[in-house]
Amino acid sequence: MKRTLYELIGENKRRTFLFLVIFSILLIGIGYLFVYALEWGTIGLIFIGLFVILYNIIVYYNSDKIALVSVGAIPAKEEDFKVLHNVVEEVSVAAGIPKPKVFVMNETQPNAFATGRNPQNASICVTTGLLQMMNREELQGVIAHEMSHIRNYDILLMTVIGIVVGLIILLRDIFLRSMWLGGGRRGRDRDNANGILMIIGLILAIVSPILVALIRAAISRQREYLADADGAYIVRDPYGLASALEKIGSYKKPMQVASDATAHLFISSPFAGEKYFATHPPIEDRIKRLKSLTF
Amino acid sequence: MLTWIILLIVAVIVFWFIGTYNMFITLKNRVKNAWAQIDVQLKRRYDLIPNLVETVKGYAKHEREVFENVTELRTRAMSASGPKEVGEANNMLTGALKTLFAVAENYPELKANENFLKLQEELTNTENKIAFSRQFYNDIVMRYNMSQEKIPAAIVARIMGLTPSEYYPVPEEERGTVKVSF
Numbered sequence: 332m333k334r335t336l337y338e339l340i341g342e343n344k345r346r347t348f349l350f351l352v353i354f355s356i357l358l359i360g361i362g363y364l365f366v367y368a369l370e371w372g373t374i375g376l377i378f379i380g381l382f383v384i385l386y387n388i389i390v391y392y393n394s395d396k397i398a399l400v401s402v403g404a405i406p407a408k409e410e411d412f413k414v415l416h417n418v419v420e421e422v423s424v425a426a427g428i429p430k431p432k433v434f435v436m437n438e439t440q441p442n443a444f445a446t447g448r449n450p451q452n453a454s455i456c457v458t459t460g461l462l463q464m465m466n467r468e469e470l471q472g473v474i475a476h477e478m479s480h481i482r483n484y485d486i487l488l489m490t491v492i493g494i495v496v497g498l499i500i501l502l503r504d505i506f507l508r509s510m511w512l513g514g515g516r517r518g519r520d521r522d523n524a525n526g527i528l529m530i531i532g533l534i535l536a537i538v539s540p541i542l543v544a545l546i547r548a549a550i551s552r553q554r555e556y557l558a559d560a561d562g563a564y565i566v567r568d569p570y571g572l573a574s575a576l577e578k579i580g581s582y583k584k585p586m587q588v589a590s591d592a593t594a595h596l597f598i599s600s601p602f603a604g605e606k607y608f609a610t611h612p613p614i615e616d617r618i619k620r621l622k623s624l625t626f
Numbered sequence: 627m628l629t630w631i632i633l634l635i636v637a638v639i640v641f642w643f644i645g646t647y648n649m650f651i652t653l654k655n656r657v658k659n660a661w662a663q664i665d666v667q668l669k670r671r672y673d674l675i676p677n678l679v680e681t682v683k684g685y686a687k688h689e690r691e692v693f694e695n696v697t698e699l700r701t702r703a704m705s706a707s708g709p710k711e712v713g714e715a716n717n718m719l720t721g722a723l724k725t726l727f728a729v730a731e732n733y734p735e736l737k738a739n740e741n742f743l744k745l746q747e748e749l750t751n752t753e754n755k756i757a758f759s760r761q762f763y764n765d766i767v768m769r770y771n772m773s774q775e776k777i778p779a780a781i782v783a784r785i786m787g788l789t790p791s792e793y794y795p796v797p798e799e800e801r802g803t804v805k806v807s808f
Contacts, residue, residue, distance in 0.1 A: 413744075417751040424663075425758035467750070567761070 336483055343484035347491050351387055354495050357538070358383050361502070361531055368527035394494040395446040395454055395486075398596065401497070402588050404434040404456045415462060418470050419455060426478045426565045431455045440586045441465065441579050444596040445477035446490045453481045458586075464578050472572025475562035476598055483561070485554060489596055497592035499539045506532030552612040559617055563624055573621040580614035646782040653770040657791050660763040661709060664756060664794065668703070668716060671752045675700050675723075678745045682726065685736035689729050696722045709763075713794040720753065720797065760794045767791045 362379030369375070409416050416433055423430040431447065434456035441461040447453030455477050457470075465473065480486050506528055563569035579599050586601035594601055600611045679693050699722050703715035727746065730736050737743075771790040774783040 414747055417747065421751060421754040421758060424755050425761065427762060471754075566758075 339483040343488045347488045350488070350492060350495070351390065355383050355387060358386070361534070364527055364531055390491055390494055391448060394490045395448065395452070397494050397497075398444075398446045398490050398593055399434055399454060399456060401590075402436055402456070402593055404436045407433040407435045412462070414467065415457065415470070418467065418474050422471060422474045422478050422566060425475070426482055428453075428478070428482055431478075431481060435459055435462070436588075438586055438588070440584060440601065441575075441582055442586060442601055443473050443477055443598045444593075445480045445486050446596060447481065447486050448490075449484065449487065450481050453486060455481075460582075461579075464582075465575055468568070468571035469575035469578065470571075471566055472562065472568070472570075472575045473598060475566045476558050476572055477562075478565060479558040479561035483557075485558065493592045493596060496539070496542055497590075499535060499542055500592065503532065503535035503539050506535055555612055556617065556620060559621055560624060563621055569621040569624040573618045576614050576618050576621070580618075643782060646779050647786065649773070649779075650770075650783060650786060650788060653766070653773065654788070656766050657763070657770050660759065660766050663759045664763055667752050667756045667759065668712070671716075671719075671749065671756070672700055672704055674745060674748055674752065678726070678742075678749065681739065681742050681745060682730060682736060685733045685739070686729060692722075692726050692729050696726055709792040709794045713760075716756070717795060717797040723749065723753075760796070764793050764796075767793055 359379060362382070363376070366372070366375035366379060371378070407415055412433065412435065415435075419433050420430050428450040431445065431450075431453040432455070434454055436456055436458050438458040439460040440458060441464045443455065443457040443461055445453060445455045455474065457473070461473065462470070480489070559572060563572055576599070589601035595611075597611075599614060675696060679696060682689075683693060696719070699715065699719040703712065703719050706712045706715040730742070767790075773779050774788055774790060
């Protein structure tokens with residue numbers, strides 16, 4: 332079934348909202364246990380409530396910045412990255428959206444991602460390896476793929492999920508660590524509190540892999556195929572992207588900052604090997620599909 | 627009763643007329659806007675060309691014909707009017723520029739010249755933007771022209787005295803793809 336751009340955008344916005352609601356409920360549950368364990372009472376609950384609201388606002392407005400900082404991306408200066416800026420500008424003319432902000436990350440693996448909450452507040456980030464390896468047509472193909480993610484609001488869902496999962500992993504580590512460190516303390520109240528903290532840690536330890544699996548489901552492989560085809564359509568040329576993917580596929584070293592929270596943002600998996608196969612469809616298959624396209 | 631029915635019908639027609647009228651105004655402005663976007667790029671290109679010719683001349687003195695051709699086509703493109711004429715002139719200019727860049731391939735020193743490389747990148751940039759905005763422009767012109775032909779909107783178009791807009795011609799060798807590289 333063919334879906335229109337508007338249906339895709341609507342679906343991405345709904346999914347983002349749903350995801351934030353589910354996560355807020357989870358956060359409130361954990362907060363409740365926490366308040367209960369430390370006996371903070373009503374004030375503690377109000378605090379947790381405010382925290383959850385604030386957290387959602389931060390995630391919605393700033394997750395793009397967090398994602399960019401977490402991979403070590405820096406703004407690309409116009410005078411140093413003239414060709415990159417030009418290509419981004421051209422493709423945004425073709426896609427009919429404003430020119431996104433342009434970032435680069437110092438990394439030899441050729442890769443790229445887009446982030447932001449809507450086309451008016453979007454960023455594209457490429458690795459220095461990508462710039463070195465690709466010619467103008469290939470770069471154009473990669474940027475067009477990212478532009479398609481921006482245009483249909485994939486970036487909102489993918490970035491928000493990434494940041495939320497990042498927090499879950501962080502919380503899990505904090506709670507599990509407090510479980511070990513708490514061992515030296517004495518007193519019945521403390522034991523009680525530690526017991527509940529431990530339970531939270533265990534819940535998170537169980538929940539986090541499930542959440543990671545959920546991301547894989549939400550960001551189905553279909554999304555990447557779609558961005559490939561749509562990107563090729565934007566610039567009316569499937570060969571640039573196909574040839575770029577060939578080069579990306581032949582590079583086997585993993586990225587230095589690869590993590591579960593941001594892996595799904597990239598055009599191809601930042602990990603080496605087949606372990607994280609599931610976030611991205613096999614490159615050979617993507618190339619084959621691209622080459623079968625005609626406009 | 628009958629007066630009410632007649633009034634109702636008249637009201638529906640009036641509202642339909644206003645709606646259609648406004649749709650045409652919107653489309654007309656979009657066509658104008660899309661054309662303005664192409665125009666900006668064309669102007670930028672006209673500005674870049676003399677610079678390019680000067681730079682290349684310094685290295686490849688014997689290719690006078692190529693320079694003259696480019697300069698002449700630029701003048702012709704600048705004096706053309708209407709999307710069709712401007713488009714055709716510019717497509718010819720694109721061809722001439724391709725020849726110029728092909729000639730430049732024979733001069734290694736020129737290809738190493740920083741200024742030349744900068745101009746080449748700038749021209750590729752404008753060229754691609756022209757191609758992409760052309761795509762956008764032609765899509766809108768198609769919608770505008772088609773709505774003028776369809777009944778019953780055609781009646782409103784006739785009353786407004788609208789005429790179909792010209793398409794920006796797509797060069798023969800580029801039908802299907804819009805990729806340009808020098």
